[in-house]
Amino acid sequence: MSALATPSAPNSPADAIPSADDLVARVKSYHPKADEDLLRRAYDFTRDAHEGQTRHSGAPYYGHTVEVALLLADLRLDVATICTGLLHDTVEDTDATLNDIEREFGADVAQLVDGVTKLGQMNLRSKRTKQAENLQKLVVAITRDVRVLLVKLCDRLHNMRTLHFVPKQDKRERIARETLEIYAPLARRIGVNRVCVELEDLAFFNLNPPAYQSITKRLSDLRHLRSNEVAEVSASLSQELVDSGLEARVFGREKRPYSIWRKLEKKGVGFEDIADIYAFRVLVEDPTDCYRVLGVIHQRWRCVPERFRDYISVPKPNNYRSLHTTIIGPSNLRVELQIRTEEMERIAEDGVAAHWRYKSGSYAFDAKSAADAGGDPVERLRPLMEILNQGGDPDEFLEHAKLEMFANEVYAFTPKGDLIALPGGATPLDFAYALHTELGHTAIGAKINGRDRPLRTRLSNGDVVQIIKGGERHPPAGWEDLVITGRARAAIRKLIRSSETEEFERIGKVIAEHAFLREGKVFRENMLEDALKRLDVEDADALYQALGRGQIGSGELFEAVFPGMKEMRGKRPQDRERIEDEQGRLYVHGRGLTPGIGLHFASCCSPMPGDRIVGVLDPGKGVQVHVIDCEVLATHEDEESLENWIDLKWTPETDNAVSVGRIHATVRNEPGVLAEMAGIVGEAGGNISDVKTLERTTDFFTMYFDVEVFDAKHLLNIIAALKTSDRVVAAERARASGEDED
Ligand code: MN
Numbered sequence: 001m002s003a004l005a006t007p008s009a010p011n012s013p014a015d016a017i018p019s020a021d022d023l024v025a026r027v028k029s030y031h032p033k034a035d036e037d038l039l040r041r042a043y044d045f046t047r048d049a050h051e052g053q054t055r056h057s058g059a060p061y062y063g064h065t066v067e068v069a070l071l072l073a074d075l076r077l078d079v080a081t082i083c084t085g086l087l088h089d090t091v092e093d094t095d096a097t098l099n100d101i102e103r104e105f106g107a108d109v110a111q112l113v114d115g116v117t118k119l120g121q122m123n124l125r126s127k128r129t130k131q132a133e134n135l136q137k138l139v140v141a142i143t144r145d146v147r148v149l150l151v152k153l154c155d156r157l158h159n160m161r162t163l164h165f166v167p168k169q170d171k172r173e174r175i176a177r178e179t180l181e182i183y184a185p186l187a188r189r190i191g192v193n194r195v196c197v198e199l200e201d202l203a204f205f206n207l208n209p210p211a212y213q214s215i216t217k218r219l220s221d222l223r224h225l226r227s228n229e230v231a232e233v234s235a236s237l238s239q240e241l242v243d244s245g246l247e248a249r250v251f252g253r254e255k256r257p258y259s260i261w262r263k264l265e266k267k268g269v270g271f272e273d274i275a276d277i278y279a280f281r282v283l284v285e286d287p288t289d290c291y292r293v294l295g296v297i298h299q300r301w302r303c304v305p306e307r308f309r310d311y312i313s314v315p316k317p318n319n320y321r322s323l324h325t326t327i328i329g330p331s332n333l334r335v336e337l338q339i340r341t342e343e344m345e346r347i348a349e350d351g352v353a354a355h356w357r358y359k360s361g362s363y364a365f366d367a368k369s370a371a372d373a374g375g376d377p378v379e380r381l382r383p384l385m386e387i388l389n390q391g392g393d394p395d396e397f398l399e400h401a402k403l404e405m406f407a408n409e410v411y412a413f414t415p416k417g418d419l420i421a422l423p424g425g426a427t428p429l430d431f432a433y434a435l436h437t438e439l440g441h442t443a444i445g446a447k448i449n450g451r452d453r454p455l456r457t458r459l460s461n462g463d464v465v466q467i468i469k470g471g472e473r474h475p476p477a478g479w480e481d482l483v484i485t486g487r488a489r490a491a492i493r494k495l496i497r498s499s500e501t502e503e504f505e506r507i508g509k510v511i512a513e514h515a516f517l518r519e520g521k522v523f524r525e526n527m528l529e530d531a532l533k534r535l536d537v538e539d540a541d542a543l544y545q546a547l548g549r550g551q552i553g554s555g556e557l558f559e560a561v562f563p564g565m566k567e568m569r570g571k572r573p574q575d576r577e578r579i580e581d582e583q584g585r586l587y588v589h590g591r592g593l594t595p596g597i598g599l600h601f602a603s604c605c606s607p608m609p610g611d612r613i614v615g616v617l618d619p620g621k622g623v624q625v626h627v628i629d630c631e632v633l634a635t636h637e638d639e640e641s642l643e644n645w646i647d648l649k650w651t652p653e654t655d656n657a658v659s660v661g662r663i664h665a666t667v668r669n670e671p672g673v674l675a676e677m678a679g680i681v682g683e684a685g686g687n688i689s690d691v692k693t694l695e696r697t698t699d700f701f702t703m704y705f706d707v708e709v710f711d712a713k714h715l716l717n718i719i720a721a722l723k724t725s726d727r728v729v730a731a732e733r734a735r736a737s738g739e740d741e742d
Helices: 020-028 036-049 062-074 079-087 098-105 107-121 128-144 146-161 169-189 193-207 209-243 257-267 287-300 342-355 367-372 377-389 394-401 428-435 437-442 486-518 529-535 540-548 554-561 631-636 652-656 673-683 712-723
Strands: 249-254 278-284 323-328 334-341 356-359 362-365 409-413 419-423 443-448 451-453 465-469 588-590 599-601 613-618 622-627 645-650 657-668 687-696 700-709 728-733
Touching (some): 062 079, 062 146, 079 146, 098 107, 146 342, 169 193, 193 342, 209 249, 209 278, 278 287, 278 342, 287 334, 342 356, 342 367, 428 437, 428 465, 529 540, 529 554, 529 712, 657 673, 673 700
Antiparallel strands (some): 323 334, 356 362, 613 622
16 A cells, blocks of 8 residues: 655645556556546546646646546556546546546446535535435445445545645635544444554544644654564564464554554553554465464464454455464564455455456456455444434544544643643643542642643643642642643533532531520421431431532421420320220211210220221220220130120221320430420320339339320320430330239
8 A cells, every 4th residue: 555645745836647558557567458538538528528637736637537447447447437536526526527427438427427426515514413314325325336425535545645735724624524424434334444443543643633743743753663573473484384384464554643542542651662553464375374373373372362353254344354362472572363265355445346356258347346355334333324324413423433533632741651631721730630530529730741840731742741749638629720621621510519419418417516506495306317317318418518508408307306395395195185085075987886885095095086996896895996906906806705895996086085195115224214205295294194113223224104195196205205315215105914904
């Protein structure tokens, strides 16, 4: 392949345009029976049609079309395609018509020229919606005849080689971007790798000159440093294969700047080893020799297992076939190897173009050869066309080779030599965040090229940046203004938000303390255990934050800790009428209750309004009323007894009544504990009518006390209030048990 034209050293406008003889000779070198007359007529036609037109370089325009034809000849394509290369701009840019072309050169050439002309008229980088539509047309055009795309790709390649003559930078960038996003991926898809990589490198150079230069400079330094190693590795590999009786061609190939760049971007590591810049190719005749070569090499040198790939048994979608392996080779150097046949090499470089050959007398695309090599790569474009036809996202297509190119980028190095790419204007703080969020959070200064510099310093290309860390993670005010990368900005905002959170928590705690003081209580965090569940918040911090942000009110919190307490203030159960169970007054009502039969509240569970209740008829004793979950009821569950169960409900009159509930509690054995409990119960609107100590140790009391309450809920609220006390270890509503029954 022709070497990458060094974009900074352009051909001078005076460069001679290759003659028709040159072109004919080039075509005949691979296609001896080529129609020389047709080629010469097409050559004359383009020269005459473009008469008087010049390129940006000042050279005659037709020189471009001749160069495109030569590029197509490099791909060894048929005469009609070469003629199309010569004629591709005549319909668009000269007086010539498609009819003229058809009359002079036949329908085949005319159709190809028409296809290329239409492709050229598409504005591929217009607005997004338009782009999808255009891409559909493009792909449809390609799938009709792949030669149209080959001509277009060579056209684009020559335009890219001469892009530096285009005076306007934004136009150069637009063309380069379109090349990188559309043409290079298309070239790769049909396997025309050598066109693809040159397009990428030229686009890369035009879109990102400093990155391109920094990589080519490093490459050239390494080339000098490593030249002996390359020779040594080549010699050792060749010798080893000769010794094993294998015939092979071994050579080192330097990697392309754009592919190195992509690797640097993707993996974020430096490049310095020979394996980072060279891949060695071993070419053999027979596919089975590929595996023999692999065997010899793996036996002689240690391979890096995760780097081994067999693209012969599983080719890439564009038919690329090869064995890839990396070994720890001669002199302990890491060496990357590509092992393939000469034919695989041709397909790897020229893709679909590798399948043009003589068949039954004519020189043309050989579909069978393409199929033998793994299928017609153009076929593989069809699913893509379907995606686009179904209104799919063109991004999926573009994403393939897209590179986040900043209009203006700066490249800095870590002290270890890793390359960090940042947008122009980036600061050491951006650099720190690009490396690691925590490094950004704790940065307090930077050394740039060994000298202390403030964090606001703008970085320059080639700076070596060392971040100085402090211990604290707190962003000083205005840090957000010091950075320009989204990553750094997002990290700083997040950090600010989390310190905001801490602030709200602090405020929330103060609010809680004040709210409790207003109610004559001292707020303590261990009061919250049950309240957190009632408020449905995760933990105390979340509660404080919600209080601080005003999502939960202080009254709400108080109510959750002391349910019903505020409401009960000033209300006294003793002002109400007490439920007298032994009188059997109709505070409960049920069906089928014989008048005159006494109702008794069972002492095991002391039912009160608000409880779900049942009655059990005990002839001679009347009806015993139990809470539905009372354990004593279990003894009445046999079939015979169930007949005696009576559904009961509270009458509305109970709203004005008072019941007695029993609380079972374990409290610390400390002076004043009983007074405190009486205080809490009284405050919550209860009235203690009886207290009995059941057990007393040095540390604890176990006791029960009967409390006059309005209903079951009131009793539970009093228990909740008791549980907020440090001295109450446990408190619950008493249920059936032998010893506390009196
Ligand atoms: Mn052109």
